[in-house]
Amino acid sequence: MSGASSARQLAREAAQWLALQDSGAFSAEQAAELGRWRQRSAAHEALWQKAEMLRQRFAEVPVPLAAACLDRPMLDRRRLLGQALALGSLAPLAWLGYRQLPVANWRADLRTATGERRGLTLPDGSYLQLNTATAVNLDFEQGRHALQLLEGEIAVQGRGPLQVHTDQGLVRSWGANFCVRLDAGLCVVSVSRGEVELVPQAGRSRRLAAGQRGQFSAGGIHATEAFDALLPGWQQGLLMADNQPLGELLRELRRYRAGLLRWDPALERLRVTGTFQLDDTDRIFALLAASLPLQVSYRTRYWVSLAPDSGRVAS
Incomplete structure (x- = not known):
């Protein structure tokens, strides 16, 4: 056929x-x-x-x-x-x-909505997870083993050679476990097992080993750093914070919630520690309000605002 x-x-x-x-x-x-x-x-x-x-x-x-x-x-x-x-x-x-005609490849093969996560087994046996608001094209024809990440974030549990193409360049893997995230014009890659190679459109390539994270743009590799590959993350449906500024946590949380999320700039520097379930963002707001001097108000289900609680002070 x-x-x-x-x-x-x-x-x-x-x-x-x-x-x-x-x-x-x-x-x-x-x-x-x-x-x-x-x-x-x-x-x-x-x-x-x-x-x-x-x-x-x-x-x-x-x-x-x-x-x-x-x-x-x-x-x-x-x-x-x-x-x-x-x-x-x-x-x-x-x-x-x-x-489904071959000439119509403009729409992503796989897509998740805001707040949705999804996983599936690829033709080569690798396991692919899509994080919130992610779009991916697949290319496994004629012996190719490649993905194109259009937006969002993916995690791969590799079973063989695999290439991930982005606007910034290429991520090449030989059976590694790794994540690729597109963020503000950068491609951020984290490796939890094995080794991958970052190949920007311009500049030298660089290899990352397990426990390393790197970011690059089309012009070259910007930075690499170590991270704890054993900590659970979005693949397990969790959002973790360890003495993290609240502003950073809320910006990350906004990726998983449809609608408008706003907060008073005075809350930016409050510190948060905890592990939160991504499947219930309303529960996360309730936990933040219980542990920090802030109050949460809902104008609608899709319009949430956080403001300082003048009757409480930070501990």
């Missing part, structure tokens, strides 16, 4: 699963079978992520159409809404089939 035919077949399978899931008669056995289908390969998982994203995009009925439905008798209203929902389900399926 040609590459184009294989891609079209996968698109049809994903479309069938999407329609079945939205049918209202999706059993636990079918959900388990879908899970097994997604785990067959990185291509299956990437395509399913695209299908879910498209379903969300087309799920909402446009406001003018909804308003028109309200003005009609019940029978016509149901018919019109039914037509709208039918179009809403067909559109992403058609788009999905079209976008």
